Amino acid sequence: MYKKWFFIFIGPSVVGVGVFVLLPFADVVKRSFMTVMSQEFVGLDNYRRVFSNQAFALAVKNTVRFTATAIPLLVLAGLVIALVLAKINDTRVIKSLYLFPMAMPTATVVIVWRMFFYRQDFDSLVAGYLWKNLGYTLVLWLAGIAAIPNELVEAARVDGARWFRCLLYVKLPCLKGSLYTIVVLSFLNSFKIYREAYLVAGSYPKEEIYLLQHIFNNWYVNLELDKLSAATVLVGAFLLVFILVLNRLWKV
Amino acid sequence: MRLVRRIVNRTVEMTVKLIFIVMGVVICMPVFLVVTGSVMGSTDLQECLAPVFLEGQGFVTWKLIPQYPTLEHYKRLLIETPQFFILFWNSIKITLFILAGQLAVGVPAAWAFAVYDVRGKNMLFLVYVVLMLLPFQVTMLSSYIVLNKLSLLNTHWAVILPAVFNTFPVFVAYGGFRAIPKPLIEAARIDGAGEFYIFTRIGLVLGKGGILSAVVLGFLEYWNMIEQPLAFLKDKALWPLSLYLPEIEWTQAGFSFAASIVMLIPAVFVFVMGQDYLEQGIIYSGLKQ
Numbered sequence: 001m002y003k004k005w006f007f008i009f010i011g012p013s014v015v016g017v018g019v020f021v022l023l024p025f026a027d028v029v030k031r032s033f034m035t036v037m038s039q040e041f042v043g044l045d046n047y048r049r050v051f052s053n054q055a056f057a058l059a060v061k062n063t064v065r066f067t068a069t070a071i072p073l074l075v076l077a078g079l080v081i082a083l084v085l086a087k088i089n090d091t092r093v094i095k096s097l098y099l100f101p102m103a104m105p106t107a108t109v110v111i112v113w114r115m116f117f118y119r120q121d122f123d124s125l126v127a128g129y130l131w132k133n134l135g136y137t138l139v140l141w142l143a144g145i146a147a148i149p150n151e152l153v154e155a156a157r158v159d160g161a162r163w164f165r166c167l168l169y170v171k172l173p174c175l176k177g178s179l180y181t182i183v184v185l186s187f188l189n190s191f192k193i194y195r196e197a198y199l200v201a202g203s204y205p206k207e208e209i210y211l212l213q214h215i216f217n218n219w220y221v222n223l224e225l226d227k228l229s230a231a232t233v234l235v236g237a238f239l240l241v242f243i244l245v246l247n248r249l250w251k252v
Numbered sequence: 253m254r255l256v257r258r259i260v261n262r263t264v265e266m267t268v269k270l271i272f273i274v275m276g277v278v279i280c281m282p283v284f285l286v287v288t289g290s291v292m293g294s295t296d297l298q299e300c301l302a303p304v305f306l307e308g309q310g311f312v313t314w315k316l317i318p319q320y321p322t323l324e325h326y327k328r329l330l331i332e333t334p335q336f337f338i339l340f341w342n343s344i345k346i347t348l349f350i351l352a353g354q355l356a357v358g359v360p361a362a363w364a365f366a367v368y369d370v371r372g373k374n375m376l377f378l379v380y381v382v383l384m385l386l387p388f389q390v391t392m393l394s395s396y397i398v399l400n401k402l403s404l405l406n407t408h409w410a411v412i413l414p415a416v417f418n419t420f421p422v423f424v425a426y427g428g429f430r431a432i433p434k435p436l437i438e439a440a441r442i443d444g445a446g447e448f449y450i451f452t453r454i455g456l457v458l459g460k461g462g463i464l465s466a467v468v469l470g471f472l473e474y475w476n477m478i479e480q481p482l483a484f485l486k487d488k489a490l491w492p493l494s495l496y497l498p499e500i501e502w503t504q505a506g507f508s509f510a511a512s513i514v515m516l517i518p519a520v521f522v523f524v525m526g527q528d529y530l531e532q533g534i535i536y537s538g539l540k541q
Contacts, residue, residue, distance in 0.1 A: 005447045006368035013361035014376075016417035021383060024394035081272070088269055096527060097276025103523035104283065105476045107497035108512040111289075111505065112282040131279060136534045143535045184385065191387035195478040199498040213479075216389040220396070220483060228393055236390045243382050 046230035078137030099135035144178030289509035353416030366429035427536025428462015465533025468526035
């Protein structure tokens with residue numbers, strides 16, 4: 001009965017998503033098996049070329065290294081600060097200060113970046129990421145902590161649990177949902193570090209900060225669309241599996 | 253004893269608070285640097301920045317209060333550089349069109365997900381979540397193919413249209429709609445209200461928080477657009493400020509600082525007006541389904 005209304009309300013969105021994302025993605029998959037110019041079917045050739053491409057290997061390595069360093073750091077730093085802040089009344093001003101980098105356009109800070117991160121290396125990239133994303137991580141952790149039922153903590157205290165045991169066995173298990181959210185959003189935002197990396201160092205930065213985003217952009221600019229489509233399918237498939245696994249893990 | 257303990261607790265709290273505020277101020281340092289830089293004379297600036305930009309090493313020396321503050325850069329920017337307004341207008345136009353489009357398309361979609369139970373809904377929702385999480389680079393080639401077919405490359409529509417169908421705002425607005433009690437909607441139906449009436453009179457009114465959250469998050473995101481215009485706009489006259497600003501040479505640093513401040517003002521305005529919605533939006537974007 002409400003089926004009709006569901007489709008009326010969601011219709012424009014589904015059509016738009018279909019036309020602008022899903023259908024062309026099918027085209028990308030098709031192209032990943034073809035040559036650019038003559039549109040001949042070449043099987044897995046493009047994939048082979050991507051896998052044997054040294055720049056691609058470097059970009060994957062750097063991106064994995066960046067993600068594996070920056071996200072755990074961000075998640076932990078946010079948690080530690082949130083656990084302390086949760087005990088303090090009236091944290092509005094503090095939250096504003098930490099959230100502010102989110103409002104600062106990259107273009108505005110980029111000149112400051114150039115002044116201080118003239119090394120343009122891996123560490124400054126991680127620092128920039130933490131700087132920008134600490135605020136929302138904090139807000140999410142605080143929301144998660146505020147949602148922990150007080151009775152649970154009280155009960156543990158009555159049973160004689162000290163602060164640390166209370167944290168480990170009562171609070172952290174309650175924060176599993178927040179952890180999932182924070183990891184997913186931090187991951188999503190980790191790709192946007194390309195803005196800083198690109199604006200500070202251009203299309204061909206130092207080797208250690210040459211990311212997947214750079215190689216995607218460079219192949220696009222150079223119209224190497226065969227390799228680009230194969231790489232798009234590979235990275236897209238990887239992300240799909242990653243998101244679904246996270247989603248499954250979290251629901252259990 | 254109790255009094256002593258209270259005093260100690262209070263002191264500890266104040267100290268911790270102070271530490272966090274100092275850390276927060278350090279985090280916001282770049283703003284102060286840009287503000288002072290924008291009113292510093294050109295020769296002063298050159299002197300300060302030369303070690304980094306000429307020799308590529310050493311540290312910048314910075315005076316937090318410039319010796320001879322000047323408005324020369326603002327004057328040059330706002331009075332002598334009409335091109336600046338074109339870029340500023342590009343930014344405004346792109347951002348407003350995207351937000352309007354996202355509201356028109358995304359808000360009803362969020363309502364559909366929140367209110368109607370249809371078979372296959374969860375599957376579709378998962379598709380939306382996955383799409384929300386895909387980075388621009390993965391959807392870039394797809395967008396390029398469509399935009400090319402529609403001959404929209406190198407027009408503002410090339411950055412506006414793909415962003416309108418981004419699924420992130422659907423997710424945020426959905427968080428707001430989900431907070432509306434179902435019995436309220438049932439009661440309205442029993443009273444004979446039509447589905448469309450319920451959406452506009454109950455949904456949009458009570459779900460306002462989620463919608464505004466999507467707007468605030470969206471503004472901060474698209475005011476800062478880099479990847480999309482870089483890929484789809486060749487003509488620099490079409491660029492938004494976010495992409496153009498970093499092109500200014502360091503010898504023009506004062507000019508660049510002043511332009512940065514002008515660009516920062518709308519973002520700060522939205523941030524200050526919408527901080528509650530921003531926080532709410534961050535929380536909604538992480539709601540369980």
